[in-house]
Amino acid sequence: MFKLxxxxxxxxxxxxxxxxxxASAPKQEESxxxxxPKITSDPKLGTSLGVTGGYLYQFDADSTQSMFLVTGSYSxxxxxxxxxxxxxxxxxxxxxxxxxxxxxxxxxxxxxxxGSGLPxxxxxxxxxxxxxxxxxxxxxxxxxxxxxKSNYAIGADDFTQDWLDLIGLTGFSSTGIGLIGEYDSRDxxxxxxxxINYVIHTVAYREGLGGDENFDVYSMKYSQYVNHGSKNVFxxxxxxxxxxxxxxxxxxxxxxxxxxxxxxxxxxxxxxELEDRISFNSKWGMSYFGGIACLYKKFNDCNxxxxxxxxxxxxxxxxxxxxxxIVLRAEVAVGESNEHVWYLRMGHPL
Numbered sequence: 001m002f003k004l005x006x007x008x009x010x011x012x013x014x015x016x017x018x019x020x021x022x023a024s025a026p027k028q029e030e031s032x033x034x035x036x037p038k039i040t041s042d043p044k045l046g047t048s049l050g051v052t053g054g055y056l057y058q059f060d061a062d063s064t065q066s067m068f069l070v071t072g073s074y075s076x077x078x079x080x081x082x083x084x085x086x087x088x089x090x091x092x093x094x095x096x097x098x099x100x101x102x103x104x105x106x107x108x109x110x111x112x113x114x115g116s117g118l119p120x121x122x123x124x125x126x127x128x129x130x131x132x133x134x135x136x137x138x139x140x141x142x143x144x145x146x147x148x149k150s151n152y153a154i155g156a157d158d159f160t161q162d163w164l165d166l167i168g169l170t171g172f173s174s175t176g177i178g179l180i181g182e183y184d185s186r187d188x189x190x191x192x193x194x195x196i197n198y199v200i201h202t203v204a205y206r207e208g209l210g211g212d213e214n215f216d217v218y219s220m221k222y223s224q225y226v227n228h229g230s231k232n233v234f235x236x237x238x239x240x241x242x243x244x245x246x247x248x249x250x251x252x253x254x255x256x257x258x259x260x261x262x263x264x265x266x267x268x269x270x271x272x273e274l275e276d277r278i279s280f281n282s283k284w285g286m287s288y289f290g291g292i293a294c295l296y297k298k299f300n301d302c303n304x305x306x307x308x309x310x311x312x313x314x315x316x317x318x319x320x321x322x323x324x325x326i327v328l329r330a331e332v333a334v335g336e337s338n339e340h341v342w343y344l345r346m347g348h349p350l
Contacts, residue, residue, distance in 0.1 A: 030323050032056040038073055039344040042260050048075035052346055056324055059090035064189050065324050066090070077107040081126065089189075096142065098132040108262075127151045134180055142182040148203055149175045149210075172212040172249055176205035190347065191325030192225040193233050205250070215246040223350065231279035235350050240270040256291045257349060258311030258333035258341055266295035266307075275350050277317060287331065288314040289350070311335040320346070 038050035050073025056065045066089055072082040083102030089095075106124040127150070134144025151173045179202055186195035203217045223237040241252040252269035253261050273291030280286070290312040294302040301307045315331025329349075332342045 030321060034067075034069070034321065034326065034346075036320060036328055036346045037344060038071070038346075040073070040341065041343070042341040046076040048073045048079070050074065050081075056321070059088070060092060062092040064089040064093060067324070067326075075107075079106045079108075080104050081106065094136040096132075096134045096144070099130070101129045103127045125152055132180060134182060140183055140185045142180075142184065144180045144182075145177065146180055146201060146203070147175075147177050172247060174205045174211040174213055174250070175209040176203040176211070176217070177209065178203040178217075186225065188325045191319075191327055192235075193227045193231070194225050196225075197221070197223045213247050213250065215250055216244040217246065217250065218242045218244075229278075233277045233279075235275045235277065235348075237273045237350050238270070239273070240268070242268045252295065254293050254295065254309055254335075256293045256309065256311045256333075256335065257289070257313055257331070258335035259293075259309065259339045260341070263339070264295055264309070267297045268295070268299075270294050270296075270302075273350060282322065283319050285317040285319075286315065287317055287329065288312075289333075309336055311339070 032055055034052070034054035034056065036052045038052055039048070041047040050071065052069055052071040054067055054069035056067055058065045067087045069085045070083075071085070072080070074080045081102065081104030083100060083104075085100045086098070088097040088099075090097075104126045106126055108120075108122045108124065128148070129150075130146065130148045132144060132146040134142040137143050181200050183196065183198040186192035186197055198221070200218075200220045202219075205211050205213055205215050205217070207214055219239075219241045221237065221239045223235065226234045228234055239255065241255075243250060243252060246267070248265060251265040251267060254264050254269070254271075255261075256271055256273060271291055271293035273289065275287055275289035278286045290310070292308060292310045294307050295309070296302050296307055311333055313331055313333030315329055318328045318330075320326045320328050326346065327348060328344065328346055330344045332340070334340045
């Protein structure tokens, strides 16, 4: 725990240096350019360092600022990931478009692979792309379509690969299309202080679309933001992912902060997470959060404590672009069984 606190302090010093640099610069109109460091450490990838750069552009006066990002990172396990992401709003916020391309090589160092208690080393070759388009159909309501394409292969040391073959976690190519429905009454898309965001979407992966597997995924997210005090925000979220006839590589994983993605898998997943964001001034604030999740095949499985996972965490928030709602967060999150993550990242995860 002392190590986590020390790493969090280092992150805060990095954020503080950004703040001092901006404070010493002449006051001027907010720049459309974005540049932010990325630091993450977990038991899977070790410590990763990276950077995110981007540009903000407003297509029309009544639309939210669109954001275009290029990001890359490299970890001490010799993993690397790079990607391009675009979040676009136009036609007076009547239309929204989300696109992404990412690739890399991920060398995982699991301390407890799939809850077996055994260490494992795997290598994932990642190539993925997605597109989501939605159009307003009523006030705060959107309907749309999405497409996801992923082509990755999992490799491992000889001993671990034998186990991967047994459970079928061998990687596959997948292409899916689906529908999305969304209700969004947030006062700020990226840094909300009030409102609700409810999203439900489906993805049907089919061999006929060029993939290796036929299965369906259903996802839901309900988030609410409540202003309290002067500028403080309480946020809570219920999130779920359910699969039908999915291979193990398409199973659901724990999405709570503090857990390594892919370390625990099951057919279905649900969590509830709470967070309080305390504002000190126009630039600085803090967060503390906690949640509980369940991985299950049948919902009754959540009555068994072995299928439940909890996490808690806290950290600092720095407002990088006030008008655009872009923030940096330096936080530590701790789960069960020595699961932990510390990071410096851009944007609110909840």
